[in-house]
Amino acid sequence: MTSTPSHDRAIERYNAKDAEPRWQQAWDAARLFETRNDDPRPKYYVLEMFPYPSGRIHVGHVRNYAMGDVVARYKRARGFNVLHPMGWDAFGLPAENAAMERKVNPREWTYANIATMKKQLQSMGLSLDWSREIATCDPDYYRHQQRLFLDFLDKGLVTRRTAKVNWDPVDHTVLANEQVIDGRGWRSGALVEQRELTQWFFRISDFAEDLLSALDGLDRWPEKVRVMQKNWIGRSEGLEVRFSLTSAPAGVDDAVTVFTTRPDTLFGARFLAIAADHPLAATLAADRPDLQIFIEECRRLGTAQAAIDTAEKLGFDTGLTVRHPLDASWTLPVYVANFVLMEYGTGAVFGCPAHDQRDLDFAIKYDLGVTEVYRPAPAQDPTPEIFEKLKESFEKNPHVSLSYIDKYGYLNEDYIDFFRITSRAFEIGGNEKYTTDNSLTKEIEEFGQLKEDFIRILQKVKEHERDGEFLYTNPIPGCPRYVTSIKEAIEAAISECENRKVGKRKIQFRLRDWGVSRQRYWGCPIPIIHCDACGPVPVPVADLPVKLPDDVSFDVPGNPLERDHAWRNVPCPRCGAAARRETDTMDTFVDSSWYYARFTAPWLQDAPTDRGAVDHWLAVDQYIGGVEHAILHLLYSRFFMRAMRETGWSGVSEPFAGLFTQGMVVHETYKDAAGAWVPPAEIRLDNEGGTRRAFHVGTGAEIAIGPIEKMSKSKKNVVDPDDIIASYGADTARWFVLSDSPPERDVIWTEEGVQGAARFVQRIWRLVNLAAVTDGQTRAADAPLRKAAHKALASVEEDVERLRFNRCVAHVYTLANALDEALRTGATRTIAGEAAGILVQLIAPMMPHLAEECWQALGRDGLVADAPWPQVERALLVEDEITLPVQINGRKRADVTVPSGADKAVVEAAVLADEAVLRALEGRSPKKVIVVPGRIVNLVV
């Protein structure tokens, strides 16, 4: 007997509003997500980047946490002891801005936001261990950060020095290099000024080499992020070389040191250029008003960036000259130039106009001349006669062609092609493809038995392709006149300079130390007391935390800590004399650099971490967050783990073994006739006849649909998760953000999409309820259903592991369709119930509340959130029969069905007996039959 899913039984609609809080309470009551450190099961640490408590969560958070929750719930079902904590990145400027604008206390404002957002997150039904919740603004958190600071200081990982810093005139604070984007503050957008201040620095550059090389081991990080960090660290190898001044003015070094990655072009040097901030420039400017003016101008233009491309290269001739390090008879003029950066290398460069566009521009402008060092080897195309000769001779005897290479000294594309042809002719390549570079390498690897000569030719081809060939017109001593590799020349130049003691090999990094001092109130106080006699003295560990004062006012701009004399004036811990607290607080990126480690034992009172817990849980197995933190947060955290290792607080050095950067949630924009932005909540969409139109709900006026953009308050294209959860439920919202796009790409939030998700929630509910009571008797319907269930199960497993949630969603739909079909064709209750159970478990990580409700409807015991993951029956995944497409000359002409294990001969016979095949062959007999077992058959006629 058959039943129609929708009609024969009245099933109440699934009521998310009622069910969701009920199941959230059930999970809480069972303390399901509280994780114990001593649990013997294998650990799995899944973490999403913790939010800043700005006020309310946004859909971006929903997407981020939904993804993390899928992983957490799945891994839990797979038998892992999962750590999935949540906290608050709670220090930062918005709290102070709110204090100034609304006269609220930053602490109260922050904690109120935390309360709101926590409620919102809880309404999403996330499997979080709230017992480990931390807020970085809590003294119980930042006291340990102060301890780490002191320990780092003790180990020499923190220094204090005067430095030119990026000053944000709007936020009244210093910014790290990483926080200056296009010369503007990352938060305020104000043009950054340069100021000279005494600052605390974390010596991240001490770890530059390790931070760089360890990137290779982070194979579960996106390539993109690794490349960005690699570029940011910016390692370059080269030479530091001294150009001695012909006559040094009093009070300056008698030489200018220059860093170069191209010492092989030293003999192309025509001038020396130093930065406007170079000490030599400063000294000279003391009694040179015109130079002083020039330097001022450079500074003004310096960070303005407006259009560095169009900015003219400007120089100022100091009148000084230097001697060439390799030939004292050469002298070169010294310029102050606006394109030289004091922050990189030594703040001085030598200009080689022949081989650098920028140097050439400068040399032309100031008439400094050009000396050529390299000239490309002359291109000699082989005449057809020569080519034929080569070919012929190779065919006769591969060795002969060597003499041609020696004789003509060139290798060009034709020649390379020639080798491909000839090598195939000799059947040394077999079926292998010949591509330019890889295959040549492969060739060398695979055919190691080839005659040495041949290998030599191939290698020479490769070198040619990589470096070109150059004639060294003005060679460095000890370097051949003719080079195939620039590297060779560079090496020669470095050894020559080292031999003559005018320079030394140098590895230069772009990465600078991390300045952490911030002239702000709402941050972690730096635990230092300044004493006139003793200098900066660390606060004794016993006196921690240095707590922020609570009663502060923001009536005047600037840092209220500086005005709080009661807080500020304290005796020196060393000598007891009157002293002052450090009033700077730490960059908030410090707070987020180790919170994931604190989560492993957040209850500890006396220490930042417990070594056992940290070493057990770290590295985080799966970290998920926005790509905007690719450099700042992720690099700082990597530094922090290393610093904590040095100070004994951790035994690991990489915090995040797996990293995933999810895309944004974007939305259409809407503009009314007056050009004002209209929020989606006020829009009614009409899709009549496939044409999308938007109307205002209130006025009915047509609204223009604009481009899809990142959700922003200014364009009002924002949807509030609370509204979505209120009208559709958390599961619908979670399902939608996981469903439409691959997780690393942006997802477009659409009303239609959300409604589709909501419909599916009801459909699952209906199907599961029908499966629970179906009285079907058609055994034939059972087998395909079981097969479909286990196929979906296997596919979801694979795709969750690879975080391809959009594909998981598709597999679930496919199983739902199969269950629907099976119910309609009368599958038995046992099998329908089993399949429905699998379906429920598959959706459980994504739509946990609905899954519980369904689990109950199926009469299963306990909570699905606590149920072990079902076992795939591999036998069901194997088909008995398989339908193979048959191609004739690469075009599909027929299908044949054969037993799945059939060997080639059987398949071939079946194909050649097939009617459709015979018809398509039109009496021709195939020249060749290609059978790819289990895949395809192709007949060549």
Add this chain to the structure above:
RNA sequence: GCGGACGUGGCGGAACCGGUAGACGCACGAGACUUAAAAUCUUGCGGCCGCAAGGCCGUGCGGGUUCGACUCCCGCCGUCCGCACCA
């Protein structure tokens, strides 16, 4: 300028290691149920030709390798992202 990613129906996307292009969803069309609507169900849905069977074309463009190319190679075009006077 340097580096990276991407380009597939009306839309989001799928297609494993080179083996039936368009899974799954959204939107849309036709139909059923309904007084009606919603919900639900059935069905169609890359383009062109055809009543149909079927055929031809089709994964940004142009070439190539292969029995066979969205996938590999060469050369273009376009979009997005990151870095950018880095010596």
